[in-house]
Amino acid sequence: MSLRLNLALLILPAALLLVMPGYADDNGPVIPPATYGDQCVADTDIMRKEHMSLLNHQRDETVIEGIRGEPFSLVSCVNCHAQNDNGGQPIRIDAKGQFCESCHTYAAVKIDCFTCHAALPEENAVIGSLQNNLPVASTYSNKQLLVMQSHKVAHKASHDYQRK
Amino acid sequence: MTTSVNNNSGGDQPQGSGNAQLARRRFLQKLGLMGAVAASYTLLEVQAKTAASSDKRWGLFIDTSKCSSGCDACVRGCNEEHGIDAGKDEHTRAQWIRKIDLTDNLTGAESSVPVMCQHCDSAPCVDVCPTGASFKRADGVVLVNKHTCIGCRYCMMACPYKARSFIHENLTDQKPSAPRGKGTVESCTLCVHRIDSDQNQQPACAVSCTDEAHSAIVFGDLNDPDSDISKKLKTVGGSQIRADLSLNTGVRYHGL
Numbered sequence: 001m002s003l004r005l006n007l008a009l010l011i012l013p014a015a016l017l018l019v020m021p022g023y024a025d026d027n028g029p030v031i032p033p034a035t036y037g038d039q040c041v042a043d044t045d046i047m048r049k050e051h052m053s054l055l056n057h058q059r060d061e062t063v064i065e066g067i068r069g070e071p072f073s074l075v076s077c078v079n080c081h082a083q084n085d086n087g088g089q090p091i092r093i094d095a096k097g098q099f100c101e102s103c104h105t106y107a108a109v110k111i112d113c114f115t116c117h118a119a120l121p122e123e124n125a126v127i128g129s130l131q132n133n134l135p136v137a138s139t140y141s142n143k144q145l146l147v148m149q150s151h152k153v154a155h156k157a158s159h160d161y162q163r164k
Numbered sequence: 165m166t167t168s169v170n171n172n173s174g175g176d177q178p179q180g181s182g183n184a185q186l187a188r189r190r191f192l193q194k195l196g197l198m199g200a201v202a203a204s205y206t207l208l209e210v211q212a213k214t215a216a217s218s219d220k221r222w223g224l225f226i227d228t229s230k231c232s233s234g235c236d237a238c239v240r241g242c243n244e245e246h247g248i249d250a251g252k253d254e255h256t257r258a259q260w261i262r263k264i265d266l267t268d269n270l271t272g273a274e275s276s277v278p279v280m281c282q283h284c285d286s287a288p289c290v291d292v293c294p295t296g297a298s299f300k301r302a303d304g305v306v307l308v309n310k311h312t313c314i315g316c317r318y319c320m321m322a323c324p325y326k327a328r329s330f331i332h333e334n335l336t337d338q339k340p341s342a343p344r345g346k347g348t349v350e351s352c353t354l355c356v357h358r359i360d361s362d363q364n365q366q367p368a369c370a371v372s373c374t375d376e377a378h379s380a381i382v383f384g385d386l387n388d389p390d391s392d393i394s395k396k397l398k399t400v401g402g403s404q405i406r407a408d409l410s411l412n413t414g415v416r417y418h419g420l
Contacts, residue, residue, distance in 0.1 A: 059311060063307070063309050065216055066216030066360045067360075116335075116338060
C-alpha cells in the first residue's frame with residue numbers, strides 16, 4: 001500500500017515533466033532592470049499585479065480632473081524604465097525585450113498605449129522630475145492605495161453608466 | 165452684446181464621486197483657511213492633488229488689431245508644442261489653430277484671426293458624442309478623452325468652428341506631454357498639460373504671439389474679475405464668433 005503510494009509520488013512529477021517539456025527551465029520573463037531609481041512608485045509586488053488599474057485610475061484623474069504630477073503617470077514609468085543602448089541612446093520601452101514588452105509577450109498581453117504615448121523618456125526631465133516631484137512607495141501610504149481601490153469601483157460604475 | 169462669460173453651468177462634469185470629492189476638497193480647503201490645524205493630515209493629501217475646479221473658467225482674449233495677416237507664430241508655436249506635423253497632406257493634416265483672413269464685403273476692411281476650439285460653455289461636440297469622450301472639464305476646457313474616443317467624428321460635424329481634426333494615419337515620435345494617435349479626434353486643449361502643472365504657464369500660442377511682440381492673445385481666468393483677460397474684456401470688450409448660437413464661448417475676439 002505505502003509502497004504504491006510512494007511510487008505514485010515519484011512517477012507523477014516525472015510524468016508532469018515529460019508532458020510539459022519547457023516547464024523545468026521556465027524561469028519567467030526576462031525583465032530589464034529599471035534605469036533610474038532604487039524602488040518603484042509602489043511596492044514591487046503591487047506594481048506587478050496592479051499596474052494596469054493604477055494606470056487606468058491615473059489616466060482618468062489626469063484627463064478628466066486635470067490632476068498632474070502623480071506617481072502613476074505613464075510618462076514617469078517610461079522615464080525610469082526605458083533603457084539606454086550601448087551608445088547611451090534611449091530604447092523604446094515597447095521594443096522587443098524591453099520593460100513593458102518582455103513581460104507582456106510572456107503573459108500574452110497586448111497594449112496600444114504607445115501608439116499615442118511617447119515610448120521614449122522625456123529629454124531632460126528624467127533626473128529632475130525624479131528628485132523633485134515623484135512620490136515613491138514610502139510617501140505613498142497603504143491608506144491612499146485603499147482610496148484608489150475604492151475609486152476603481154467608482155470609475156467602473158461611471159463607465160458602465162456612460163455606456164448605457 | 166454677449167452672454168455672460170462668468171456662468172459656467174458645468175452640466176457635463178464627470179458624475180458621481182468626482183463632484184462629491186470636489187465638494188469635499190473645497191470644504192476641506194475652507195476648513196484650512198479657518199485655521200483648523202487639526203485637519204492638516206487630510207489637508208496634505210488634498211493639497212497634493214489639485215484638480216480642475218469650476219471656480220475657474222479658462223479662456224482666451226484675441227485682439228484682432230494686434231494680429232497681423234502674414235504672421236502664423238501662434239500656429240507654429242502650437243504645432244511645436246504638440247508635435248503636429250504641418251508638412252503633411254493639407255486635406256488630412258491636424259490643425260488645432262487656423263489663421264483666417266477676413267474681408268468685410270461692405271467696407272473692405274481686412275482682419276486676420278486665429279481660430280481654434282472656442283471652448284464653449286454649451287458645447288455642441290459634447291452634446292453629440294456617443295461615448296462621453298468629448299467632454300468639458302470643470303474649469304471650462306473642452307477636450308477629447310482619446311481613451312474613450314471611437315473616432316466616429318460626430319463632434320467634428322457638430323462643431324460650428326471646424327475646430328477638430330481626425331488623425332488618419334499612424335503617428336510616430338509623439339511628445340511625452342502630447343500623446344496623439346490614429347483613429348481619434350483632437351483639438352486645442354488650451355495646453356492643459358502646461359496650465360495644470362503651473363499656474364503661471366500660458367498656452368503655447370499665447371507665448372509665441374508675445375515672443376513675436378504682437379501680444380494679441382491673452383490667456384486667463386474669466387471668472388476672476390482681476391485677471392488680465394477679464395480686465396481686457398471689461399475695458400475694450402470682446403465678441404464671440406457666431407454669437408447667435410448662444411454657446412457662451414471661452415474664446416473672445418476684440419475688433420471683429
